[in-house]
Amino acid sequence: MSEEKNNIPKETLFSPKNKRLLSDPIGKENPITVQVLGICSVLAVTVQLRASLVLAIAVVAVMGLANVIISILRHGIPPRIRIIVQLTVVASLVILVDQVLKAFVYDVSRQLSVFVGLIITNCIIMGRLEAFALNNKVWPSFLDGVGNAAGYGSILLLVAAVRESLGSGTLMGYQVIPDFMYNIGYVDNGFMILPPMALITVGVIIWIHRHRDRALVDVS
Amino acid sequence: MEELVSIFVKSIFIDNMVFAYFLGMCSYLAVSRTVQTSVGLGFAVIFVLGITVPVNYLLENYIIGRGALAWLGPQFAAIDLSFLTFIMFIAIIAAMVQLVEMLIEKLSPTLYSSLGIFLPLIAVNCAILGGSLFMQERNYANIAEATSFGLGSGVGWFLAIVGIAAIREKIRYSNVPAPLRGLGITYIITGLMGIAFMSFMGIEL
Secondary structure, three states: HEEEEHHHOOOOOOOOHHHHHHHHHHHOOOOOOOOOOHHHHHHHHOEEEEEEHHHHHHHHHHHHHHHHHHHHHHOOOHHHHHHHHHHHHHHHHHHHHHHHHHHHHHHHHHOOOOOOOOOOOOHHHHHHHHHOHHHHHHHHHHHHHHHHHHHHHHHHHHHHHHHHHHHHHHHHOEEEEHHHHHHOOOOHHHHHHOOHHHHHHHHHHHHHHHOHHHHHOOOO | OOHHHHHHHHHHHOOOOOEEEOOOOOHHOOOOOOOOHHHHHHHHHHHHHHHHHHHHHOOOHHHOOEEHHHHHOOOHHEEEEEEEEHHHHHHHHOOOOOOOOHHHHHHHHHHHHHHHHHHHHHHOHHHHHHHHHHHHOOOOOOOHHHHHHHHHOOOOOOHHHHHHHHHHHHOOOOOOOHHHHHHHHHHHHHHHHHHHHHHHHOOOO
């Protein structure tokens, strides 16, 4: 930190550059719709909003901390074994998160089953560690981690909200489709609960996102 | 024997890694531009899953599971190291990938040059870790069943990536709406393929 203080134009904690680190991944640098990282879990746990929320928080925690730890260690890690070091750091953090989830929200932890463990191989985390934390100072790395995890979490919640409200007529377990709709013949779309619909929902989100932001359109 | 075949077929079609659990999507989307490269990656995944799942099965049942250390003596029977599962599995996977890479380089340079770049990538392919975690969750009875599950999952992943690569090669000639090109349409096709695979779901083996 002392090194940072000697920089002549002193950077404040929330300078515009740092704010961009936090906000870009939520919009035009979104890890899921633009960088194509960390897709597996988005698709599998989004049947219910509650499980998605827990997973999103877990990923924010793991990613922020992992980025900080790798960034602190960045001068001491030999480049040849960096992947092993990163995996070890991430795996230890995920073990912590897993234990916490098992202790406090056991039912959600059962529901997420292997997907808590799979945070380790979530490519967002490895990707951001490689691309950012290894070459940047601690505070920007933390912001980058939290920003990317939030971008990931926002898509997770969006997909889960669409799937849960259309598929079971509830949000967070509370009924959102009023009873009179069912009385006049509305039926929940059971199809939305099935796994393939998660893919199609994400596909449509990408479509809308790129339609609004033409710079992202794939030209190849 | 019958049981092994049934696990194998089940893990290819019914519990397909990609279409039922969405594991290994990152490399599935990134490497599926041409059939040739996806065949290479597919074989590498079959190979690594076929090795890591049985090795992790042994690890789970003789070292880190609840009471698994009983073979050392009765005083070890109460030890439960299962909180170490993730870190041990990922260490085994990273080590195995490294080992497999060195072996292939030594034994078959041609295979190595075709798989070369993909092998290190596999260490962070979630289908591999997912395979081991599902193996743990489903409590397979013996190592043969675990191996059969590992190989079957690998073959299922192979079929999925080769299928999507073939479709993506063809779709280049179609007039897809511009914002949907590339990633978007790939998701939607994968979704449709998943729906097709769901027709296997009712089959009892």
